[in-house]
Structures are given as C-alpha cells and as structure tokens.
Amino acid sequence: MNALLSELGKSLATRWLSYLMPTGLLFLGAAGTGLVLGHARWYDLPAVADRLDAWASGPDERALGAGLAVAAGIVLLATAVGLLVRALGTVVDRIWLGTWPRGARRLATGLTERRRARWAAADQRVREAWRQHAARRALTGASDPDDRTPALRIAERDRVCLVPPGHPTWIGDRVAATDQRILATYGLDLAAAWPRLWLVCPEETRAELRTARRGYDAATQLVAWSPLYLALAVWWWPALLIAATTLVVGVRRGRAAMDTFCWLAESVVDLHGRDLATALGLSCSGPLYPETGRRVTARLRKDR
Structure with missing residues (x-):
C-alpha cells in the first residue's frame, strides 16, 4: 500500500x-x-x-x-x-x-502500545459479547434476532483498527x-x-x-x-x-x-x-x- x-x-x-x-x-x-x-x-x-x-x-x-x-x-x-x-x-x-524519524522512536512506540491496548480491550469486549450470545442461544435454543451487541462491539474494535495495531x-x-x-x-x-x-x-x-x-x-x-x-x-x-x-x-x-x-x-x-x-x-x-x-x-x- x-x-x-x-x-x-x-x-x-x-x-x-x-x-x-x-x-x-x-x-x-x-x-x-x-x-x-x-x-x-x-x-x-x-x-x-x-x-x-x-x-x-x-x-x-x-x-x-x-x-x-x-x-x-x-x-x-x-x-x-x-x-x-x-x-x-x-x-x-x-x-x-x-514512518517517523529515529529521534521520535520512543514516542512512536508509546503511541503504538497505547493503540494496541485499546484494540486488545475492544477485542476482549467482542469475545465477551459472543460468549453471552452463545450462552443465550444455548439457553433458549435459538438466537435472538434483535441482539446486535456482537456487531456493535466488532464495529467499536474496527474503529481502532481492522487488525492488531502496529503503528502509532x-x-x-x-x-x-x-x-x-x-x-x-x-x-x-x-x-x-x-x-x-x-x-x-x-x-x-x-x-x-x-x-x-x-x-x-x-x-x-x-x-x-x-x-x-x-x-x-x-x-x-x-x-x-x-x-x-x-x-x-x-x-x-x-x-x-x-x-x-x-x-x-x-x-x-x-x-x-x-x-x-x-x-x-x-x-x-x-x-x-x-x-x-x-x-x-x-x-x-x-x-x-
């Protein structure tokens, strides 16, 4: 790219x-x-x-x-x-x-780690939403068509990055x-x-x-x-x-x-x-x- x-x-x-x-x-x-x-x-x-x-x-x-x-x-x-x-x-x-200069490497690393932490937290919310969705489906025998929580959590994670971040x-x-x-x-x-x-x-x-x-x-x-x-x-x-x-x-x-x-x-x-x-x-x-x-x-x- x-x-x-x-x-x-x-x-x-x-x-x-x-x-x-x-x-x-x-x-x-x-x-x-x-x-x-x-x-x-x-x-x-x-x-x-x-x-x-x-x-x-x-x-x-x-x-x-x-x-x-x-x-x-x-x-x-x-x-x-x-x-x-x-x-x-x-x-x-x-x-x-x-593509930051070498003198800004420490700042770039800090910002990258911050973005990774945000993405990891959002990814954890996605996994939790899917676990709750699966638990409700196992309890009722059918999925709730109105349950949009997993999709919303995925959208929140994607706003941070589509993949685990690697840039500041x-x-x-x-x-x-x-x-x-x-x-x-x-x-x-x-x-x-x-x-x-x-x-x-x-x-x-x-x-x-x-x-x-x-x-x-x-x-x-x-x-x-x-x-x-x-x-x-x-x-x-x-x-x-x-x-x-x-x-x-x-x-x-x-x-x-x-x-x-x-x-x-x-x-x-x-x-x-x-x-x-x-x-x-x-x-x-x-x-x-x-x-x-x-x-x-x-x-x-x-x-x-």
Missing part, C-alpha cells in the same frame, strides 16, 4: 501548484490583515481597507510599473508559500503513515491492515501485484483511486496550513481559530479519504485478482484461493 500511495502521489504532484497558489494568496491576505490589526484591534476590518487606500494613493504606488511589480511579487510569494505547504504536507503524510497512527494501521488482509485472504503480496493490477483494472476504477488519493493529499495540505496560521496567531489571535479549524477538518478528511482509498484498493483485488492470475497464465477458473495467490506472488516477486 505504501508503494501504491507513492506511485499515485507522483502522478498527481503536478496538479497541486494550481491549488496551492490561491490558498497562498489567501494566507498572505490573512497575514497582512493580522499585521495591520494586531491583537488589540483584531476585529477592525475597515482599518485594513483604509490602509490599502492610503498605500494605493501614494505617488509611487500609482505608477503602472510599481503596481505590476507588487502584483508579481505577491504572486511569487504566494507560490513560495504554497511550495512550503506542499513540503509540510509531505511531512504530515509521513507522520500519518507512521490510525492511518498507518489502516494502510497496513489492507496489506495484511489481502495477504491472509488471497496469499497475494499487494506491493508486488499492484503495478500489474493497475494494468488489468478498467479506467473507471483507476479514476476512483485517483480521486481518493487527491482527497487524501488535499487533507495533508490542509493540515500543513495549521503551523503557518499558528505562527500568524502571535500577531493576530483569530489566526489561532483558523489553525485549529484546518487541523481538525484536515485530520477528519484525511482519515476518511484514506479509509476510502484502502477499501477501493482491496476491492480491486477482490474483483480483478483472478484476472491477474489468468493474465499471468495461471489456472484460476474459480475464486482466487490463497494457493493461487501465493503462486502469483512468487511469479511477480521473482525472488523465490
């Missing part, structure tokens, strides 16, 4: 300048507003308009060349800010995927869970199989995957604006609200986009895994069983 995300990220990288430049202009506008107003007059937006009018009425600023130079400078600065946010978005992506972040575990579920169900190594699956799946499916990846990238960029607005809050405190909003909304959108992306990737294997085996010349008249999946993996990895 990490290889899949990286490959799609490369194909979408050229689209982001057109997105980041307008948001860079928006940030520059907020920065200018904050520097003019400060904390004491944070609400006095007409003062910003007065300052702009006073600046535009100056003899130098009325010159066409000066105006064009200022406009070009603003566009270049907005582009530079956008590129900075893109770099910060890459850092956000690495944090979300759980939810998104990192969600990506790893897809790899593990495909390997356990089909015996297929997704990293080796994905470039070939991409070739056998239809264009409509590829478009859905690209859309989900764009949504995830947009979420990382949204979170990346948070530290910039947080720095602006030193001079203009309403920027703190913007920083908090971009952080919360970005995290929620990132989790939703990655969840969608992982389900789509898993669906590609469910629907086209047999096509891949057939395209490789392997016999697969029925479902893709683990024995066939392991043969596909051995053929693709070429190291066994």
Whole structure:
C-alpha cells in the first residue's frame, strides 16, 4: 500500500501548484490583515481597507510599473508559500503513515502500545459479547434476532483498527491492515501485484483511486496550513481559530479519504485478482484461493 500511495502521489504532484497558489494568496491576505490589526484591534476590518487606500494613493504606488511589480511579487510569494505547504504536507503524510524519524522512536512506540491496548480491550469486549450470545442461544435454543451487541462491539474494535495495531497512527494501521488482509485472504503480496493490477483494472476504477488519493493529499495540505496560521496567531489571535479549524477538518478528511482509498484498493483485488492470475497464465477458473495467490506472488516477486 505504501508503494501504491507513492506511485499515485507522483502522478498527481503536478496538479497541486494550481491549488496551492490561491490558498497562498489567501494566507498572505490573512497575514497582512493580522499585521495591520494586531491583537488589540483584531476585529477592525475597515482599518485594513483604509490602509490599502492610503498605500494605493501614494505617488509611487500609482505608477503602472510599481503596481505590476507588487502584483508579481505577491504572486511569487504566494507560490513560495504554497511550495512550503506542499513540503509540510509531505511531512504530515509521513507522520500519518507512521514512518517517523529515529529521534521520535520512543514516542512512536508509546503511541503504538497505547493503540494496541485499546484494540486488545475492544477485542476482549467482542469475545465477551459472543460468549453471552452463545450462552443465550444455548439457553433458549435459538438466537435472538434483535441482539446486535456482537456487531456493535466488532464495529467499536474496527474503529481502532481492522487488525492488531502496529503503528502509532490510525492511518498507518489502516494502510497496513489492507496489506495484511489481502495477504491472509488471497496469499497475494499487494506491493508486488499492484503495478500489474493497475494494468488489468478498467479506467473507471483507476479514476476512483485517483480521486481518493487527491482527497487524501488535499487533507495533508490542509493540515500543513495549521503551523503557518499558528505562527500568524502571535500577531493576530483569530489566526489561532483558523489553525485549529484546518487541523481538525484536515485530520477528519484525511482519515476518511484514506479509509476510502484502502477499501477501493482491496476491492480491486477482490474483483480483478483472478484476472491477474489468468493474465499471468495461471489456472484460476474459480475464486482466487490463497494457493493461487501465493503462486502469483512468487511469479511477480521473482525472488523465490
């Protein structure tokens, strides 16, 4: 899944300048507003308009060349800010995927252990719910159709992770869970199989995957604006609200986009895994069983 995300990220990288430049202009506008107003007059937006009018009425600023130079400078600065946010978005992506630097290993280990403890507690509640369900069925001779407790407990456990956690972040575990579920169900190594699956799946499916990846990238960029607005809050405190909003909304959108992306990737294997085996010349008249999946993996990895 990490290889899949990286490959799609490369194909979408050229689209982001057109997105980041307008948001860079928006940030520059907020920065200018904050520097003019400060904390004491944070609400006095007409003062910003007065300052702009006073600046535009100056003899130098009325010159066409000066105006064009200022406009070009603003566009270049907005582009530079956008590129900075893109770099910060890459850092956000690495944090979300759980690929933390060595200096943060202790923190990553602590967060991972915390997630494992949460999952283990939720898994214990699932087992207890099934035991109670089985006991009631043995007592009455029939299962209660209204007993939704096991399903609710399973949903609670899945909200932590679909498999036992091994990463400090939810998104990192969600990506790893897809790899593990495909390997356990089909015996297929997704990293080796994905470039070939991409070739056998239809264009409509590829478009859905690209859309989900764009949504995830947009979420990382949204979170990346948070530290910039947080720095602006030193001079203009309403920027703190913007920083908090971009952080919360970005995290929620990132989790939703990655969840969608992982389900789509898993669906590609469910629907086209047999096509891949057939395209490789392997016999697969029925479902893709683990024995066939392991043969596909051995053929693709070429190291066994």
